[in-house]
Amino acid sequence: MLTVTEIFNGVAERYDRWFTSPIGRYVDRVEWELFLKKMNPQRGEKALDVGCGTGIYLIRLARMGLSCTGIDPSERMLQIARKKAEAAGLQIKFVKGFAESLPFPDSSFDLVFSITAMEFFGDPQAAVKEMMRVAKKGGRVGIGVLNIFSTWGIRRKVRDLIKNGLFKEAHLFSPGEFKKVAPFEEVVGGVLLPHSTPPPLIPPLSKMEEKLLGAFPRLGYLGAYLFGHFHVRK
Numbered sequence: 001m002l003t004v005t006e007i008f009n010g011v012a013e014r015y016d017r018w019f020t021s022p023i024g025r026y027v028d029r030v031e032w033e034l035f036l037k038k039m040n041p042q043r044g045e046k047a048l049d050v051g052c053g054t055g056i057y058l059i060r061l062a063r064m065g066l067s068c069t070g071i072d073p074s075e076r077m078l079q080i081a082r083k084k085a086e087a088a089g090l091q092i093k094f095v096k097g098f099a100e101s102l103p104f105p106d107s108s109f110d111l112v113f114s115i116t117a118m119e120f121f122g123d124p125q126a127a128v129k130e131m132m133r134v135a136k137k138g139g140r141v142g143i144g145v146l147n148i149f150s151t152w153g154i155r156r157k158v159r160d161l162i163k164n165g166l167f168k169e170a171h172l173f174s175p176g177e178f179k180k181v182a183p184f185e186e187v188v189g190g191v192l193l194p195h196s197t198p199p200p201l202i203p204p205l206s207k208m209e210e211k212l213l214g215a216f217p218r219l220g221y222l223g224a225y226l227f228g229h230f231h232v233r234k
Contacts, residue, residue: 004120004169008053008074015054015077022199026206030190031115031144031225032060038186038229039142041066045110050099050131051117055081055092062090066111069093071102099127104134107234111135113142116225118181119170128182135232142229143182148172151194152224175221184228189220 008015018024035057041047043065049058052070054077062068062085070092072078078094085092097103099114099121112135114127121127131141146153153172179187192209193202213220220226 005073007169008072008120009076012054012074012076012080015080016056019056022202023193023195023197026193026202027191027224028056030206031227032057034188034190034225034227035113035115035142035144038188038227039111039113039140041111046108047111047113048102048104048109048131048134050102050112050114050127051120052081052094053077053117055084055094057113057115058092059085059088059090061111062092063088069095069104069109071095071097071099072117073098098122100130102130102134106133107136107139108134109136110139111142112139113144115144116146118143118145119167119172124171124181132232137232137234139232140229141182141232142227144225144227145173145178146170147178147189147221147224147226148174150191150222150224152191155195173226175226178226178228182228183230185230187226187228188217189223189226191224192219192222 019028041061041064046067047061049070052058052072055070058068058070070081073096075096078096081094095103100123112131118124118127135141175187175189190213193205197205
């Protein structure tokens with residue numbers, strides 16, 4: 001049986017393709033806007049992405065003027081991330097390693113986050129402790145995961161169990177379980193549209209979704225994506 005690292009090495013070349021599809025762009029936009037709203041990244045801050053993959057968020061943050069570092073156990077994903085950063089003319093530090101043992105000094109970063117990576121951590125609570133350790137006092141920690149109670153979560157888990165895919169080894173979280181992982185000040189959800197939404201319907205339906213979640217935020221707990229955040233108090 002392949003390890004999670006070996007699985008990610010195997011999908012690294014095609015990992016970014018999904019983000020160019022209509023539904024992928026929609027999901028990415030929702031998650032990124034939520035990240036910006038809740039984490040409030042500022043020019044000059046130091047940011048760490050735990051489970052950075054191909055560096056999607058780090059490249060955006062570096063363009064905003066943040067000093068960025070990413071860590072991931074997949075060397076192939078890191079190779080692609082480095083190439084993307086170099087092509088963009090950005091200086092981003094990429095390190096091979098695991099979330100449960102971050103190779104950084106205490107209080108190193110203003111912003112520490114992990115986006116749809118905790119599902120693959122061997123010990124999520126140990127990873128959270130490490131994220132808190134390397135964050136500065138008053139720094140922000142943010143974590144995004146897939147929701148097992150959503151149509152997206154169920155679809156991906158069942159599909160990959162059958163096809164021996166990426167999410168076969170993933171642990172997807174329920175909202176209740178996720179809230180116990182870290183001392184979150186807030187957990188919000190989003191992405192209500194199903195994976196099969198026809199591309200022409202995505203723009204109007206996404207606007208309806210935004211209004212619906214604005215009026216009834218708890219409906220987000222039925223969405224594909226959960227995001228929790230908190231300030232570090234030392």
